[in-house]
Amino acid sequence: MDQGSQLPDADERVTSREQDAVRLLLLIDGVCESVPEVDLAQPGLGEAVGVVRTQVRLQKLDFWLRNPDYLADELLTKYEESGERRLLELAGLILDSEEPEVRRYPMLRHHFGAYEPLDDALAVLRSAGLLVRRRRGTVNRVRQHDYYLLAAGRDVARELIREASDFQYYVDRVALVLDLADGRGGSQLKKQQYLQREYAEAARGDRIGSVSVRARARLETLRQACAAAQEGLIDD
Template sequence: MDEDFEVDRFSDAVRLLLLIAAVAEDLDDAARASAPNGAVAVLHAEGRLQKLDFWLRNPDYLADELLNDYERSGEPILLDVAGSILDSDEPEVCAIPMLRYLFGAFEALDRALSVLVAPRLLIVTQRRTVHRILQDDYYLTAKGRSVAEQATERFVELQWYTDRALLVKALADGTGHSALALRRRQYLQRDYAETPLNEVIPSIAGRARTRLAQLRDVRDQGSAA
C-alpha cells in the first residue's frame, strides 16, 4: 500500500478524532443506557460531520462565517477571531480542499474512520431500514476522549485542531443542529454554491481578507466619531 496514502489516512483520522471530541454531545444517563458500551458522547449524522469538517478544513470559509455573525451581532470578539485567522497564513497552510457533491462538500471518510473504530476510540452505529441507511451515529468512547486529550498535550501543534473545532461547534450551535441547516448556510456562500459538481471548492481567502479590512475600517471610523 502507498506510504503517502497511509500517512494521509492517519492524518485524517487524527483530525476527525479531535473534531468529534470537540463537538460531540455528552451522553446523559438516559442516552448512555442505549448507547454502545464505553461511549461518552455522540455526534449524529454523517452529513453533519461532513459539514463541520468542511469548516475545519477551510479556515477562510470559517473566518468569513464569523464575519457574517459579526455583521449581524456587532460582537467585537467575532471580528478579532476572524482577524486572527485571516491575518495569518492559516487559510493557505492549513487548508484541506474538498469536492462539491450534490449535497455540498463531501469526502469519503470510511478509511480514516476505520483507524479510529478498530481500537474503539470511536464506535459507528447505523439506523437503517431494510432498504437503506437512515443515519450514521458517531460515538466517542472514554478511550477516544483520553487519546484526544493526550494527543494535544503531547503534540502542541494538534491543539490548533481542537481550538478551531470549538469555533466550528460555536458556529454550528448558532446555525442549527441538523445537517440540513448547516448545508443551507454553506450554500449561501456564492463560491461554494457555484462550484461545479465533483470539482474542488475554491478558496475565498482573498475576498475574506478584503472584507475584513473593510469591516475594520468601518469599526475604526465609528470609534473615531
Template structure:
C-alpha cells in the same frame, strides 16, 4: 505535514485525517448520561460511549470549516455582522492575517449535499482502535443517518493529544472553535449556511470548492475602516 495530490491540491495523510476527525467528534459530540441514569437507554448505544455526534452531514460540514479557514473566516464575519461580536471579527482577522488560508486549506469536493470527502479511511482507524463507534440508523434497505459515538478511550485519546501533542494544537483550537460556532445546529442547518456562499453553491458537482480568501479579505478591510482599526 501535508502532501500534494495529482490535481495540485494539498492532501493530508490517513493518520492526520483520523486525528482531525477524532478532535471534531470530541469537540462537537453531545455528552451522554451514564447508562444507570437513563431508564431506557438506546439498545444499540455502545456501553462505553460518553458522547455522540449525530449524522454524517453534520460531521462533513464541521470538517469543511476546519479544512477551509477562508470559509470559516467569512462565517465569523457573518456572526460579527449579526451580533456585533468583536471576538468573531478578531478571530476572522487572525485567520486572514496568518498563512492559514494557504497552508491549512484542504479543499473538499462538491457533491449533491454540499462539501464531501470520504471519511472511511479515517473512521476505520478510529473504529478499529475503539476510539469511535459508528452506528447506522434506518433499515438494511435504506440507511438514513450515521451516528458517531465517542468512547471513554476516544475521550482519553483526545485529551492526551491536547496535553501532550503540541504539533496538533492548531486542530485542537480550530475544532473547538468550529464546534462552538455550530453549537446546537443540525447538519442540514449547517449545510444551508454553507450553501449561502455563492462560490460554494455554484461549484460544479465533482469539482473542488475553491478559495474565497481574496473576497473575505476585502470584506474584512471594509469592516476595519468602519471600526477604525488596522485589518492587518
C-alpha cells in the same frame, strides 16, 4: 502576511488517512453531545462518552475545520449580525496569517454539498476501539449514521493534545466551529454553507474553491467601518 512566500497549491492538497483520523477524533471529541441513557444501554455503547448525530453534520463541521478561509468569513458574517468585536478579531487572526493557505484542505462538491470520503479514517478510529458507528434505518435504506466517542477515544484525544502542542490548533478551531454551528443540524449547516457563491457554484465532483481573497477584502472593509464608528463615538 508575506504575499511573496511560495506556498503549495492548496487546491491540490489532500490529507492522509492518519491525518484525517486525528482531525476527526479531535473534532468529534470537541463537538459531541451527551449520550442518552437509552443509548448507553445498547450493546457496545456502555463506554460511550459522546455522540455526533448524522454524517451530514460531521461533514459540514469538518468543512469549516478544513477550510479556515470559510471559517473566518462565517465569523465576519456573525460579527455583522451581532457587532461582537471578538468575532472580528478572531477572523483577523486567521486572515492576517497564512493559515488559509497552509491549513486549507479543500473538499469535493457533492450532491449534498461539501463532501470527502471519511470511511477509511473512521475505520482507523473504530479498529482502535476509539469510536463506534451506528446506522439507523432499515436494511435497504440507512437513514443516518451516528458516531459514538468511547472513553478510550477521549483519552487518546487528550493525550495527543498533551504530547503534541501542534494539535492545540485543532482544539481551538473546533471551538470556533462549534460556536458557529450554534446547535444546528447537518441540513441547516448545509444551507448556511450554500450561501457562499464559490461553494454553491462549484461543479459537482470538483474541489470547492477558496474565499480567502474576498474574505480578506471584507475584513479590511469591516475594520475600516469599525474604526470610523469608534472615531465617531470619540468625537461625540
